[in-house]
Amino acid sequence: MCSAAVVTGQRKLDESELVAIREEFYEHPGPAVPAELVDELLSRRLPLLSGEDRREVLQQLLDDLEGLGGVSELLRDPTVTDVLINGPGVVWIERNGELQQSHVWLGEQEVKALIERSVGASGRRVDRAQPIADAWWIDGSRVCVVLGPIARHGPCVSIRKLAASSLPLSAFCEPQTCVLLKQLVEQRKNLLVFGSTGSGKTTLLNALLQCCPASERIVTIEDTAELRLPGRHWVALDAREDNSEGIGAIDLSDLVRTSLRMRPDRLVIGEVRGAECLDLLWALSTGHSGSMSSCHASDVRGALARLETYTLLANSGLPLSAIRRQIVAAIDVFVGVERGWRGARRVSSITRVGLSTDGEYLLSSWSPNVVPVPLDDQPSVAEV
Structure with missing residues (x-):
């Protein structure tokens, strides 16, 4: 899902380099935790990358491999309770009780990959024959997916995050x-x-x-x-x-x-x-x-x-x-x-x-x- 190269403080990482890391990750048969495996692949492919640049690229790769892309950043934000994707374009969020546009923009393929990841993780299916699906992730987040032509402007994904901690x-x-x-x-x-x-x-x-x-x-x-x-x-x-x-x-x-x-x-x-x-x-x-x-x-x-x-x-x-x-x-x-x-x-x-x-x-x-x-x-x- 990394559809563009990553710009860091030292250099511009080629899309081909990111693709190579992704492909090697998917071919790796070992039982390593994804973060550990991606870190190892990054060290071998880009040994000169260090510091903040390395952390930035590692996080983007992890988000990409999870199939959530830029949405992962929004899901990690404790002030965000809902993530709303109304087809390709800007992603809306609810933050501190108010709806607002986020800085994240998703293309058509990114929305498609997000839907596959969201529904597949719960063992559900969604397609033209069954265009509506409810699912939830292991962290308790609730996901509702609606495909076109039911959703006129493109596939919609509504994510309700589970609160990180219970309120008294x-x-x-x-x-x-x-x-x-x-x-x-x-x-x-x-x-x-x-x-x-x-x-x-x-x-x-x-x-x-x-x-x-x-x-x-x-x-x-x-x-x-x-x-x-x-x-x-x-x-x-x-x-x-x-x-x-x-x-x-x-x-x-x-x-x-x-x-x-x-x-x-x-x-x-x-x-x-x-x-x-x-x-x-x-x-x-x-x-x-x-x-x-x-x-x-x-x-x-x-x-x-x-x-x-x-x-x-x-x-x-x-x-x-x-x-x-x-x-x-x-x-x-x-x-x-x-x-x-x-x-x-x-x-x-x-x-x-x-x-x-x-x-x-x-x-x-x-x-x-x-x-x-x-x-x-x-x-x-x-x-x-």
Whole structure:
């Protein structure tokens, strides 16, 4: 992917020299780590290269051999959360919550190589017959690829980086609200985090899970691996799509049912978005307390409507009244998160849901300005 020669402080490196190093790398059968191997090849091919020039060329070669080219530099930048490629041309990024153009420009062949690397690393396929693919890398970054003619201006690649480190709960709310949320976790309440796209639902889930006792066995279930609990008694289960022959799919419902046989202290579904909702509600209402999930919605009533719809997708035959009772029995507290000015994420609401005698939802919200932080088993709420 090094489509041009590299200019250093001492000399201009020929494209032929870079090509020769790449070709020798691909032919090398040894088990060496790529960085070590490329460094060795560079020493033999360009022995006079040293200092900053050598480091620059080595990094470019590594990026090129990984198939990511100039995008690698953006992925290493801790201030960048999203990398957006809208066909050949300039690469856009989200940095500190704001979209902006980067200094990286990709040609048609570079975009093609990036797509092959992105999808191939996850064992997925993308072509004209199947022009849309979701994948993720070993570091947890999530990738969405859309090919033309679906993408009118050329193939698009959207990369959502996994945060290098987890945010603490205090990054989302005021101290008094933090105390309440920690109490809810300690009291083993079942929590559902809701918010819009990019609001920080998974990041907040991760922060809440950090409040769990270290001895607890946490089983997470995700479509895309985003949760990270290093140092914990953590079992991570990931769904899998079918292969090119149409077999081998493992969906979230399969994993929820399997997880119940794995002795979880807490069960966590990264995001509920389909028929697995019914399996989750059954699990939470039959003794698996302290569990968590998230849902795409802009407010509590939107989250409730989503849960109803997802449960109906399971074709269980349950009437709406029974589904509502199941939701209220399974989920103790709904936690809203939103994205504010300059990309800041914050907890926007903490709500409990009940049912009236005629089967309508009753919402009760906690506010630090109205009710003191509860110290008993049940959180105090102010009726809204």
